[in-house]
Amino acid sequence: xxxxxxxxxxxxxxxxxxxxxxxxxxxxxxxxxxxxxxxxxxxxxxxxxxxxxxxxxxxxxxxxxxxxxxxxxxxxxxxxxxxxxxxxxxxxxxxxxxxxxxxxxxxxxxxxxxxxxxxxxxxxxxxxxxxxxxxxxxxxxxxxxxxxxxxxxxxxxxxxxxxxxxxxxxxxxxxxxxxxxxxxxxxxxxxxxxxxxxxxxxxxxxxxxxx
Numbered sequence: 001x002x003x004x005x006x007x008x009x010x011x012x013x014x015x016x017x018x019x020x021x022x023x024x025x026x027x028x029x030x031x032x033x034x035x036x037x038x039x040x041x042x043x044x045x046x047x048x049x050x051x052x053x054x055x056x057x058x059x060x061x062x063x064x065x066x067x068x069x070x071x072x073x074x075x076x077x078x079x080x081x082x083x084x085x086x087x088x089x090x091x092x093x094x095x096x097x098x099x100x101x102x103x104x105x106x107x108x109x110x111x112x113x114x115x116x117x118x119x120x121x122x123x124x125x126x127x128x129x130x131x132x133x134x135x136x137x138x139x140x141x142x143x144x145x146x147x148x149x150x151x152x153x154x155x156x157x158x159x160x161x162x163x164x165x166x167x168x169x170x171x172x173x174x175x176x177x178x179x180x181x182x183x184x185x186x187x188x189x190x191x192x193x194x195x196x197x198x199x200x201x202x203x204x205x206x207x208x209x210x211x
Contacts (some may be wrong), residue, residue: 099134102159102191106136109153115140116181127195136189141171141181154189164188 068075107120119139126133140150147168154161167186 099191099193102157102161103136105157105159106154106161106189106191109157110138110140110150113142113149113153114146115142115150117141118184119186130195131192132195134191134193136191137186138189139184139186141184143181143183144168147183147185160192162190164190 103122107117110117117138117140119137121137123135123137126135140147142150151163154163165186165188169184169186171182171184
């Protein structure tokens, strides 16, 4: 086909060669498809992609919740065990009326270990969230073995007793008839008690914080 001799009359498209007609139709179709994609399909594809991402997130959330639901009974059993353990610990905290007996137990444990007390000084009680700490400053005379026996005895008590700030030093006066007690130990022993309703009433700020 000699394009230089080709004359196309836009007002007489019917007289155009078939190949030109086909090429024109294809070009117009391409333009229409491009415009439809640009103004409509592109936004729909972006929306589809966002929906697919959301679908994956929902699937993951569902899987997590499904696993939790499947293990619900196991979680309940663990919660019951935790509550039981917590109750056992609370029973190891004496109430206010049992504190004097606990102080006696601490001193008797030291004496039973062969120690001599130079200082046994209960301090001011400090209240926490649901329990109170009672610190006791002690200074005892003895040997390493007796100190170890004392600390083991405290750990074996049915109530919670902890020991802090241990400092062991040779006795300066050990040569003056005290060779069987060559060391002195300073320490801070802490006992604990559960805060009952009366204690909570006396401390409304702490009671409100627990609620």
